[in-house]
Amino acid sequence: MIGIGNPLQCDDGLGACAAQLLAEEALPAGVQIEELGTPGWGLVNFLQGWQRVILIDAVCMGEEPGTWRRLEKDEIQLVASDQVRSLHEPGLAESLSLAQTLGLLPDEIVLYGVEPACIQPGDKLSPAVRQAMPPLIKHILGELWKKTQTPNGSF
Amino acid sequence: MSKRIDVHHVTRVEGHGNIVVEVANSQLKECRFDVVETPRFFEAMLLGRPYTEASHITSRICGICATGHATTSLRASEKALGIEPSQQTVLLRKLSFHGEILDSHILHVYMLVAPDFLGVGSVIPLASSHPEVVLRALRMKKLSGDMCAIVTGRHTHPIAMTVGGFTHFPKRAELESLRQRLEAARADVDATVELFASLPWPQFERDTEYISLTKPDEYAFIDGEIKSSDGMKLPIESYREVTNEYMVPHSTAKFTRFQRESYMVGALARFNNNYDQLHPRAKAAAAALGMKPKVTNTYLNSGAQVVEITHCIEDAILIVDQLLEKGVTPEEPVAPTRQSGEGVGSCDVPRGILFHHYWIGEDGNITGANCIIPTNQNIANLEADMRVLVPQIMDKPVDGMRLDLEMMVRAYDPCISCSVHVAKLVTK
Numbered sequence: 001m002i003g004i005g006n007p008l009q010c011d012d013g014l015g016a017c018a019a020q021l022l023a024e025e026a027l028p029a030g031v032q033i034e035e036l037g038t039p040g041w042g043l044v045n046f047l048q049g050w051q052r053v054i055l056i057d058a059v060c061m062g063e064e065p066g067t068w069r070r071l072e073k074d075e076i077q078l079v080a081s082d083q084v085r086s087l088h089e090p091g092l093a094e095s096l097s098l099a100q101t102l103g104l105l106p107d108e109i110v111l112y113g114v115e116p117a118c119i120q121p122g123d124k125l126s127p128a129v130r131q132a133m134p135p136l137i138k139h140i141l142g143e144l145w146k147k148t149q150t151p152n153g154s155f
Numbered sequence: 156m157s158k159r160i161d162v163h164h165v166t167r168v169e170g171h172g173n174i175v176v177e178v179a180n181s182q183l184k185e186c187r188f189d190v191v192e193t194p195r196f197f198e199a200m201l202l203g204r205p206y207t208e209a210s211h212i213t214s215r216i217c218g219i220c221a222t223g224h225a226t227t228s229l230r231a232s233e234k235a236l237g238i239e240p241s242q243q244t245v246l247l248r249k250l251s252f253h254g255e256i257l258d259s260h261i262l263h264v265y266m267l268v269a270p271d272f273l274g275v276g277s278v279i280p281l282a283s284s285h286p287e288v289v290l291r292a293l294r295m296k297k298l299s300g301d302m303c304a305i306v307t308g309r310h311t312h313p314i315a316m317t318v319g320g321f322t323h324f325p326k327r328a329e330l331e332s333l334r335q336r337l338e339a340a341r342a343d344v345d346a347t348v349e350l351f352a353s354l355p356w357p358q359f360e361r362d363t364e365y366i367s368l369t370k371p372d373e374y375a376f377i378d379g380e381i382k383s384s385d386g387m388k389l390p391i392e393s394y395r396e397v398t399n400e401y402m403v404p405h406s407t408a409k410f411t412r413f414q415r416e417s418y419m420v421g422a423l424a425r426f427n428n429n430y431d432q433l434h435p436r437a438k439a440a441a442a443a444l445g446m447k448p449k450v451t452n453t454y455l456n457s458g459a460q461v462v463e464i465t466h467c468i469e470d471a472i473l474i475v476d477q478l479l480e481k482g483v484t485p486e487e488p489v490a491p492t493r494q495s496g497e498g499v500g501s502c503d504v505p506r507g508i509l510f511h512h513y514w515i516g517e518d519g520n521i522t523g524a525n526c527i528i529p530t531n532q533n534i535a536n537l538e539a540d541m542r543v544l545v546p547q548i549m550d551k552p553v554d555g556m557r558l559d560l561e562m563m564v565r566a567y568d569p570c571i572s573c574s575v576h577v578a579k580l581v582t583k
Contacts, residue, residue: 041262041266041278041293041296042296042300042310044293045293045296045297045300094279097279098278098279098282098289101279101282101283101286102282102286102289102290102293103286
């Protein structure tokens, strides 16, 4: 489980917040929580060797702030620019696209995208995103435990 | 013939800089590299803060050279307070410093420079056309990041390095595993040398003054003296005599000059000044790249980075061996021998020589700070290179001229700071 985003950019920090909240919960064996901030290309190295990766990040979907959606691999549009211009630039789309091109994407990859209300300097989540966190965490925990209890679960 | 090249925000560099070149009637009219970054005020942020926080604050100057800034900062505080770190601390710092040099150089040569030679716009199409190259780069990047993390607690922004020592120590098993991975990385290093030796490096020669650290007994990255290739050595406390910072209207970065109109810092300067102390395998890599000092082709700064990748892998193996032989023992950081003072720290970070100068008051808070980063020191030299380059390439089509100029900027591996944008070209 990887939380992505910069906690110093208000709602962009929701991935980090979710990772911290999940780390306080009882988790099935074989689950690792990572709070990666803005890993750039480094994300590709974190994806390798895992059967299943769940990413949590702020995603602009044109929804009401705080709305979250669970996106499967084929629902995540890997819209990456061909012209990555700086090591500061590669974001989630570029890193996932690079991993896909290199055949390094895990078999199962899920993105929990949360609609942000504000992305600007600041260390607090907006009220809408803050309120969305507990039900989101509960849902992810449910998914984790359900997966591990099924005989064919991925973990 | 008249041409104007206006690259607004050069790509595949760190930060914002513009190339502005104008040729009118086959005469070079204008040739500038504008640095348009906003000032960042890190020195002001240090004022009034305890010296123990300085390395953590200044490491945020750069997400790539974080260990370099932190180490330089620690050395400035240690000199101010009369602290001599233990031999174990010195070895551990060298090891994480090598990790950062490797990480930075690998990213630069593979992700930012190689696409120019392999005919693609960036690393993403490179992954389709040359997947083995990108996989190798990612493997080497992971090793160098893990090297930093084992020693300093995490990949970027070291948390375990403190004034006088460390707050966390690598376990024997971690060092043993690291040693195995470093040995295994030799195959990737050899493939890296082979790849970059096969590239058609642009021809360009301009002799300049090369400035780096130097030490009597090792290829210098941390501490030592300031060395000029024009033949002068100065203590690092005399850094202002070397940097002579001055302002120009078109740049928010200060320019520097020493004995000539400009000087160059970075891997090529270190290579030229300290070649004899490179590991034999690194010298072999240099031979494969056709490099022997003094190299005056600026484009080969990236070649010197490949040489240093070889050196740092080999030297890291030697350092790990020493640590394994002696055993790493947890130890308290060395305490200050005085409560206040003034000190200058200097390291040769991936992009060149870096200075931190601190004044610490009786209450342990910082009362003054000065940081001079490598990229500033290179900008005057970059412009001098461009003034020589443009007349040599002005018969090329504008696209070709622009690519040559952009590659020249990238050769310096400038870290202007964070961001991006589009290239704009105006012809007339």
